Amino acid sequence: MTTFIAILVDGSIYASWLFLVSAGLTVIYGVMRILNMAHGSFYAIGAYAGASLVGWWFSGAGGNPYVSYLLLLGAALVAGLVVGFFIEFSLLRRMYGRDEILMVIVTYALLLILEDAIKLVWGVDPYFAYQPYGLLGRVSFSGLTFANYDLGLIGVSLVVGFGLWLILNRTHKGKLLRAVIHDREVAVAMGVNVKAMFAVTFAVGTTLGALAGALTAPAISVSPGIGVEVIVLAFAVVVVGGMGSIGGAAAGAVLVGLTRAAAVHLAPELELFVIYGVMSLVLSVRPQGLFGQTLVRKI
Amino acid sequence: MMRVDRTEAWLLGAGLALALGALVLPSWLTFLLTIAFAKGLVVQGVVIQMRAGLVSFGQGLYYCIGGYTVGVGGQMVGVHDAFALLLLSMAAAAAVAMVLGLLLTRYREIFFAMLTLAFSMILYGILSKSQSLGSTDGFNVRAVTALGWAPGAGGKMFVYVLTCGCAAVAAVLLHRLSKSSVGHVCEAIRENEVRVEYLGVSPRWMLYATYVLAAATSALGGGLIGMATGHVDPEMAYWTTSGEFIFIALLGGISHVAAPFLAATLFSTVRTYAIQFVPHSWQMILGFVLLGIIIFLPKGLWSLFRRTKAEARA
Numbered sequence: 143m144t145t146f147i148a149i150l151v152d153g154s155i156y157a158s159w160l161f162l163v164s165a166g167l168t169v170i171y172g173v174m175r176i177l178n179m180a181h182g183s184f185y186a187i188g189a190y191a192g193a194s195l196v197g198w199w200f201s202g203a204g205g206n207p208y209v210s211y212l213l214l215l216g217a218a219l220v221a222g223l224v225v226g227f228f229i230e231f232s233l234l235r236r237m238y239g240r241d242e243i244l245m246v247i248v249t250y251a252l253l254l255i256l257e258d259a260i261k262l263v264w265g266v267d268p269y270f271a272y273q274p275y276g277l278l279g280r281v282s283f284s285g286l287t288f289a290n291y292d293l294g295l296i297g298v299s300l301v302v303g304f305g306l307w308l309i310l311n312r313t314h315k316g317k318l319l320r321a322v323i324h325d326r327e328v329a330v331a332m333g334v335n336v337k338a339m340f341a342v343t344f345a346v347g348t349t350l351g352a353l354a355g356a357l358t359a360p361a362i363s364v365s366p367g368i369g370v371e372v373i374v375l376a377f378a379v380v381v382v383g384g385m386g387s388i389g390g391a392a393a394g395a396v397l398v399g400l401t402r403a404a405a406v407h408l409a410p411e412l413e414l415f416v417i418y419g420v421m422s423l424v425l426s427v428r429p430q431g432l433f434g435q436t437l438v439r440k441i
Numbered sequence: 442m443m444r445v446d447r448t449e450a451w452l453l454g455a456g457l458a459l460a461l462g463a464l465v466l467p468s469w470l471t472f473l474l475t476i477a478f479a480k481g482l483v484v485q486g487v488v489i490q491m492r493a494g495l496v497s498f499g500q501g502l503y504y505c506i507g508g509y510t511v512g513v514g515g516q517m518v519g520v521h522d523a524f525a526l527l528l529l530s531m532a533a534a535a536a537v538a539m540v541l542g543l544l545l546t547r548y549r550e551i552f553f554a555m556l557t558l559a560f561s562m563i564l565y566g567i568l569s570k571s572q573s574l575g576s577t578d579g580f581n582v583r584a585v586t587a588l589g590w591a592p593g594a595g596g597k598m599f600v601y602v603l604t605c606g607c608a609a610v611a612a613v614l615l616h617r618l619s620k621s622s623v624g625h626v627c628e629a630i631r632e633n634e635v636r637v638e639y640l641g642v643s644p645r646w647m648l649y650a651t652y653v654l655a656a657a658t659s660a661l662g663g664g665l666i667g668m669a670t671g672h673v674d675p676e677m678a679y680w681t682t683s684g685e686f687i688f689i690a691l692l693g694g695i696s697h698v699a700a701p702f703l704a705a706t707l708f709s710t711v712r713t714y715a716i717q718f719v720p721h722s723w724q725m726i727l728g729f730v731l732l733g734i735i736i737f738l739p740k741g742l743w744s745l746f747r748r749t750k751a752e753a754r755a
Binding site: 177233236241242243244246247248250251252253254255256257258259261262266370374377378381411412413414415417418419421422425426429 | 496498544547548550551552554555556558559560562563565566567569570571680681684687691721722723724725727728729731732735736
């Protein structure tokens with residue numbers, strides 16, 4: 143029973159983290175049809191920005207320790223928007239309309255550049271920003287102890303998921319965005335400013351990635367290579383759920399999160415295996431993912 | 442006996458000249474070339490698939506299988522013959538590819554890319570958790586013999602000559618393949634799969650055969666790298682390794698069979714110096730070069746030769 147609860151809670155925490163990481167990826171793919179390999183780097187940039195800002199706050203600036211949460215959010219917002227808009231303007235804008243697979247390679251090149259840019263800006267030594275993690279204390283139930291920060295992550299991802307759903311389904315801009323997702327050319331013909339939509343979508347996607355990174359920063363040691371690890375996980379989640387679907391990303395995150403938690407507690411040597419195992423299994427049954435739409439083949 | 446055309450004569454001649462170069466070239470250069478040509482073989486696997494319109498982001502899977510087969514064969518099974526080990530590598534990779542290919546050939550474009558990536562990450566996950574194979578550290582590969590002869594101190598030299606030979610023979614065979622009807626059908630599939638289907642050819646089985654062949658070719662390269670470096674680790678199956686192969690493939694382009702070898706040589710040379718002088722900007726250079734190729738030279742560096750040739754004729 144204890145193991146079961148542990149799997150359930152750990153799984154939920156991991157699932158909410160996975161959702162945060164993959165939400166931006168799926169938003170960008172859904173609107174722009176770009177499978178963004180550089181998403182992991184945005185995650186890393188958010189993590190570095192958050193960690194260095196929080197480190198500065200606790201080392202000298204002083205003041206109320208709870209402000210550090212705002213700093214994490216602010217760091218993610220600024221880093222994500224700046225980097226997102228810059229990349230959209232300088233590179234992606236010139237690439238729209240190319241093959242999807244070519245865009246994968248373009249964003250792969252972007253990933254290589256950003257990985258080293260991060261090293262040049264922040265160096266190769268790890269950053270720690272554990273204070274916000276410890277600040278919230280721990281909670282125990284049925285003989286298990288969990289960090290409140292991790293449990294709070296579940297809340298944050300619920301807010302993010304619900305917020306995205308609200309924007310897409312209950313606002314005018316969201317309706318326009320859905321029109322673009324559904325048929326880009328017709329949307330242009332109807333007078334939707336698709337270029338602006340793309341720019342904003344990309345910046346929102348990057349910011350979501352940076353947010354995931356900044357919120358994860360207190361729980362890990364921020365060091366080179368974290369983005370490269372994260373991106374393949376996010377891919378797995380998004381592919382399982384159906385690329386471009388927010389609900390799909392949520393479902394994928396829950397499925398992958400719980401399976402991984404079960405593996406960690408029951409058969410730890412299978413941990414990495416199960417994530418991609420789930421992905422391959424889902425894809426072999428439903429190639430378009432759980433919530434994906436079937437594509438029509440063009441002659 | 443089929444006629445040997447000019448390209449094939451060139452390839453065989455270059456292979457022979459390079460192999461004979463073992464007598465005069467300094468050992469650091471032969472080592473660099475061994476790695477480059479072996480990588481070139483792995484990249485051939487990527488290129489074969491690109492000709493058919495598929496981009497594999499998981500060719501590291503077969504690279505790794507090739508390396509580990511050579512390692513396990515020498516260390517645990519007791520097979521030390523280089524030729525036997527390489528054949529085993531290719532057989533192992535082909536066997537895995539025959540199973541995975543059944544699933545993978547149902548996918549195209551980014552789905553194919555993602556699934557191949559996932560499979561190589563599965564292997565990475567399994568290998569980095571298996572204690573008996575040294576988990577994340579990997580293990581050392583034993584020195585190989587050739588038909589009962591132990592090269593001993595000349596082991597590196599032997600692997601170099603072997604690599605030159607394998608690369609030359611593989612290049613000739615792949616060149617023949619690309620000029621054959623099968624090769625032309627693969628290009629047709631890239632252009633328009635549905636029309637190929639209407640012509641009465643099954644694209645799926647064509648792609649299946651391509652996939653298995655690509656796996657065996659890449660495993661050959663992986664096996665040679667294992668012998669040359671004397672070490673294998675799970676990193677070989679990590680997705681960034683596969684990304685490197687895609688980079689080399691795009692650098693050379695898919696229009697000529699020699700392009701991957703030249704691109705791999707260029708890549709290995711530049712990397713040797715870049716890691717020494719600008720260790721933290723190496724990937725950034727790669728990234729910018731990759732963007733530059735995509736924007737300015739979509740057919741790879743090889744198209745530079747082609748263009749000058751065409752202009753000369755005109």
